[in-house]
Every structure is written in C-alpha cells, then in structure tokens.
Amino acid sequence: MASKTQYAFLLLSAVMASLFAGSAAGVYHIVGAGKGWRMAPNKTYYEDWVRTRNISIGDKLMFLYRSGVYNIVEVPTKELFDECSMKNITNRWQNGPTIIELTQPGPHYYFCGVGEHCEEGQKVAINVSAFAPTPPDAPSTNSATPGTAADLLIYLAGLAACAVSVLLM
Ligand SMILES: *[C@@H]1O[C@H](CO)[C@@H](O)[C@H](O)[C@H]1NC(C)=O
Ligand SMILES: *[C@@H]1O[C@H](CO)[C@@H](O)[C@H](O)[C@H]1NC(C)=O
Numbered sequence: 001m002a003s004k005t006q007y008a009f010l011l012l013s014a015v016m017a018s019l020f021a022g023s024a025a026g027v028y029h030i031v032g033a034g035k036g037w038r039m040a041p042n043k044t045y046y047e048d049w050v051r052t053r054n055i056s057i058g059d060k061l062m063f064l065y066r067s068g069v070y071n072i073v074e075v076p077t078k079e080l081f082d083e084c085s086m087k088n089i090t091n092r093w094q095n096g097p098t099i100i101e102l103t104q105p106g107p108h109y110y111f112c113g114v115g116e117h118c119e120e121g122q123k124v125a126i127n128v129s130a131f132a133p134t135p136p137d138a139p140s141t142n143s144a145t146p147g148t149a150a151d152l153l154i155y156l157a158g159l160a161a162c163a164v165s166v167l168l169m
C-alpha cells in the first residue's frame, strides 16, 4: 500500500519536474521530496533535503501536507527557528498544499507549529539566492500566461497528493 502511493508520488514529482525543466518561470521545490511535509523521519531530514537544492528568487516552495494535521509557520530569525518559538510568527499557512513564491533573497525559516513537530525536526531553513542559475532569455511578461496555467496544474496535482491520506499521515 505504502509503496504504491509512494510510487504515485514519485510519478507526480517526475511529471512536475519535466513540466518545469528549462522553464524560466522559476523552479518548484517539493519540500521534503517524496516524504512531503510531515513528521520528519529524523532530525536532519529537511536539513539534508535543502542541502541538495539550489533555491533562488522566483522559485516556489511546495509543501504537501494534510490540513489540520500539519501547518507551516514562518519566523523572521534563526534564533526563533532554532528554539521552535512561535513568539513572532510572520506568516502562517494551514491548508495543504501550500505554494510559497520566494520573492526575497536571504534566509527564510519555516516549521510546523503543531505539537512538538518542530522539535522533532519538521523545520526547514532556506537561503534564497539572489540570482537564478540561468538568466531568462525572454522578457518575463511573456511567460505570465503559460505560468498561470502551469501553476494551476501544479496546484491541482498537489491537492491530489495531499488527498492521498496514506501518503501524508
Ligand atoms: C534520515 O532519514 C532519511 C530518510 O529515511 C535517511 O535517508 C537518512 O539517512 C536519515 N539520516 C539520519 C542521520 O539518520
Ligand atoms: C548548485 O549550483 C552550483 C553552481 O551552479 C552547482 O555547482 C551545484 O552542483 C548545484 N547544486 C545542486 C544540488 O544542484
């Protein structure tokens, strides 16, 4: 059962990846890859994931999770992030899937604000690079329309992934 849904998820990821290969509209990063956004298998899982990615301005983070079971909060400093402190939350999202477009360079801190999930490792710090690896060779307005259609498709695929309860429990 689990392997079947994982297979479906990998397939979905592959479809998304191919859809965006070579696109100038920004890359989608599925946070946690095949595991989505959930209780981390260990405390370094998301840290290890982020190390495998080059994330730059204009890219999008896609968090796949079950609404009501997990959420996402953003905090402004490394100190708050390290402590899993919700004293100064700058953003909160609670309906999966969540797509966050990265418009500012520098560090961004996200974690799950439910229970002890953050303490258990459901947290990710992302350092957004100011420049994209490949400069777009067309004016960005040209990609606005296909970008919107593709975004909707990605969102619907994410919605489907979030609905697979076995996968994201
Ligand atoms: C954490 O879990 C992932 C996925 O199960 C695994 O690949 C990785 O080696 C683990 N890391 C540690 C430090 O146990
Ligand atoms: C990130 O970008 C650098 C420079 O372009 C490249 O050398 C490196 O392999 C990339 N890393 C990943 C994980 O894609």
Ligand SMILES: *[C@@H]1O[C@H](CO)[C@@H](O)[C@H](O)[C@H]1NC(C)=O
Residues within 6 Å of the ligand: 076, 088, 090
């Ligand atoms: C909360 O974070 C915002 C954004 O960084 C900052 O402007 C504000 O001063 C912070 N408030 C407190 C109480 O730390």
Ligand SMILES: *[C@@H]1O[C@H](CO)[C@@H](O)[C@H](O)[C@H]1NC(C)=O
Residues within 6 Å of the ligand: 106, 107, 127, 128, 129
């Ligand atoms: C983020 O990346 C930039 C450029 O690669 C680097 O100068 C900066 O120190 C990094 N910030 C953090 C918090 O890692």
